[in-house]
Amino acid sequence: xxxxxxxxxRITANGIETNYHDLGEGQPVLLIHGSGPGVTGYxxxxxxxxALAKHFRVIAPxxxxxxxxxxxxxxxxxxxxxxxxxxxxxxxxxxERAHVVGNSFGGALAIALALxxxxxxxxxxxxxxxxxxxxxxxxxxAVWGYTPSIGNMRQLLDIFAFNRALVNDDLAKLRFxxxxxxxxxxxxxxxFPAPRQRWVDALASAExxxxxxxxxxxxxxxxxxxxxxxxxxxxxxELIPKAQLHVFGQCGHWTQIEHAERFxxxxxxxxxx
Numbered sequence: 001x002x003x004x005x006x007x008x009x010r011i012t013a014n015g016i017e018t019n020y021h022d023l024g025e026g027q028p029v030l031l032i033h034g035s036g037p038g039v040t041g042y043x044x045x046x047x048x049x050x051a052l053a054k055h056f057r058v059i060a061p062x063x064x065x066x067x068x069x070x071x072x073x074x075x076x077x078x079x080x081x082x083x084x085x086x087x088x089x090x091x092x093x094x095x096e097r098a099h100v101v102g103n104s105f106g107g108a109l110a111i112a113l114a115l116x117x118x119x120x121x122x123x124x125x126x127x128x129x130x131x132x133x134x135x136x137x138x139x140x141x142a143v144w145g146y147t148p149s150i151g152n153m154r155q156l157l158d159i160f161a162f163n164r165a166l167v168n169d170d171l172a173k174l175r176f177x178x179x180x181x182x183x184x185x186x187x188x189x190x191x192f193p194a195p196r197q198r199w200v201d202a203l204a205s206a207e208x209x210x211x212x213x214x215x216x217x218x219x220x221x222x223x224x225x226x227x228x229x230x231x232x233x234x235x236x237x238e239l240i241p242k243a244q245l246h247v248f249g250q251c252g253h254w255t256q257i258e259h260a261e262r263f264x265x266x267x268x269x270x271x272x273x
Contacts, residue, residue, distance in 0.1 A: 218243075
């Protein structure tokens with residue numbers, strides 16, 4: 001029997017049966033995944049978790065509506081709801097304060113979490129982050145508009161990665177199969193229906209509030225990102241008082257995969273200061 005590595009531990013967080021991974025010891029670091037079809041905390045952070053777990057306690061959940069976490073019937077997904085789920089997870093685990101690393105959608109959620117519960121959030125790492133207003137990209141429209149097929153998944157993976165060597169038919173098949181597990185696609189299509197510019201705007205925090213963030217923040221972005229434009233991180237650099245930005249050339253939306261070792265070192269150095 002093959003064990004699915006995406007399945008970790010289970011805990012009830014804000015009333016939601018939540019799948020999460022919990023590795024290492026020390027200062028807690030919460031890793032929040034992106035919003036691609038079939039995404040899970042493990043799939044998003046599989047190259048990040050082992051490296052960070054040598055220095056920190058790493059918590060990587062599947063947020064409500066994603067992965068192996070419960071999908072309540074008729075659930076209405078919103079930023080407030082995802083923030084409540086993240087806070088509920090910290091509460092359930094008895095964690096008063098955690099550093100937060102957010103990827104794409106997860107970056108927008110990390111910003112909202114830091115604004116709504118600032119005492120719970122230490123340092124921030126925002127990678128390929130949404131959370132600002134920008135015109136919907138063709139890449140993001142394709143991601144949120146995904147309809148299940150191996151061919152469509154292969155096209156999405158080509159959008160995500162600058163390095164095409166990372167994308168092959170086996171990976172496309174694996175991620176396609178993840179996207180069509182029972183309940184996955186139904187929840188996914190309910191989150192970001194067309195027209196999709198409104199969901200970019202819904203993920204964005206008000207700029208006057210973002211200016212009030214007090215957390216030391218590391219912004220990381222791939223220069224060739226076709227999903228979330230580099231302009232998003234450039235704007236966050238202008239808005240967040242204690243921000244620094246690292247841009248990877250020849251890198252798409254998968255910084256944590258395309259430049260895993262360098263990304264992990266940046267994150268460890270930033271969070272461990």
